Amino acid sequence: MVASRGRFAGKVVVVTGGGQGIGRATAQRFAEEGAAVVVADRDAALGQGVAAEIQQAGGQARAVTTDVADEASIQALVAQTVAAFGGIDILISNAAVFVLRGIEATVDEWRQILDVNVIGVALAAKHVVPEMRKRGGGAIVNLGSISSFIAQPQFVTYNATKGAIAQMTRCMAMDLAPDNIRVNAVCPGTVWTQIVESRARERGLDRAAADRDPDFGRSHMIERCADPVEIANAILFLASDEASFITAENLMVDGGYVAR
Ligand SMILES: NC(=O)c1ccc[n+]([C@@H]2O[C@H](COP(=O)([O-])OP(=O)(O)OC[C@H]3O[C@@H](n4cnc5c(N)ncnc54)[C@H](O)[C@@H]3O)[C@@H](O)[C@H]2O)c1
Incomplete structure (x- = not known):
């Protein structure tokens, strides 16, 4: 059963990494x-917790424990989603790991972050798109970052993966436009x-202090960190019919960080 009311009534959405943070919101x-x-x-446990929260609030959700770096796990996710809800309309590729290293990164560290942040995004699209084609179209929103575009100290590994997201988004959008599938990314600060x-806590900063700190909130024109729901709202817009002529876009949701 899918709901009959709301902007996404009748739509089936998969959110990878939906157990906390931006994915949960x-x-x-x-x-x-x-x-x-x-x-x-x-x-x-995180995934089931979020699904339970949604159900308790009257929404429709289920958790499917998934490792996006494992192709068989993605295939099982798609099969279980189709069995539960009849198809897939929207994919949010949000799961990522934060292996923050400079050039000293080991081969294992590189493989760990590339497997999840890059190959995981590719595998999710690979196995979800055939289901979108059956529905006549769909929308994919990937999670990029300001780190897709700028240099940051000791972030060689992470920024390589987020730079890849910007280009994967553009190339997937080109390939999937004939299938009526739009592909965009949001790029949070x-x-x-x-x-x-x-x-922040490692540096003794609570939220209010972090918002005032140049390494956290102060570096945005809007001088604070974002709340996860502020990123979620941009994701919903790009996934919605209101964005029907937007594809291949890497949308900054960064409080003006990159422009300053
Ligand atoms: N937090 C930020 O400041 C920020 C800024 C820019 C971009 N982003 C991007 O937003 C996305 C979400 O970030 P967040 O801060 O909410 O992260 P988070 O670490 O709070 O949540 C990520 C979730 O992904 C899950 N996950 C990790 N590896 C997985 C895998 N292999 N398969 C399935 N799930 C997996 C984790 O269990 C976790 O629940 C990421 O893509 C991140 O790169 C975050």
Whole structure:
């Protein structure tokens, strides 16, 4: 059963890495707007927690424990989503790991971050797109970053993967336009999620202090970190029919960070 009311009524959405942070906020916002949501996180407890929160709020969701770096796991995700909700209309490729290293990164560290942040995004598209074709079209939103475009100290590994997202988004958009599938990315600035909070706490900064700190909130024109829902709202826009002529776009949602 899919809901009959809301901007995404009748739509089936898969959110990878939906167990916390931006993915959790995105899953919740889609459900509030009537979508049936599959929370596809590697961490079973986190994914099930978000699906339960959505159900308790009256929305439709289920968790499918998924490792996006594992092709068989993605195939099982697609099969279970289709069995539960009848198809897939929207894919949010949000799962990522934060292996933050400079040139000293080991081969294992490179493989770990490339497997999830790059190959995981490719595999999700590879196996979801055939289901979108059966529905006559769809939308994919990938998670890029300001790190797709700028240099940051000791971020060689992470920024390589986020730079790849910008180009994968453009190339996928070109290949999938004939299938009526739009592909875009949102590129957040610094968002107050677990990785940012733990890096701030290491420096003794709480949220208010981090918002004032040049390494966190102060570097944005809007002088604070973003809340996850502010990224989720941009993701929903790009996935919606309101963005029907937008594809191959890497949309900055960065409080003016890159422009300054
Ligand atoms: N937080 C930020 O400041 C920020 C800024 C720009 C871009 N982003 C991007 O936004 C996205 C979400 O970031 P976040 O801060 O919410 O991250 P997060 O670490 O809070 O959440 C990521 C989720 O992905 C899951 N995950 C990790 N590896 C997985 C895998 N192999 N398969 C399935 N799930 C997996 C984790 O279990 C976790 O629940 C990422 O793509 C990140 O690069 C974040």
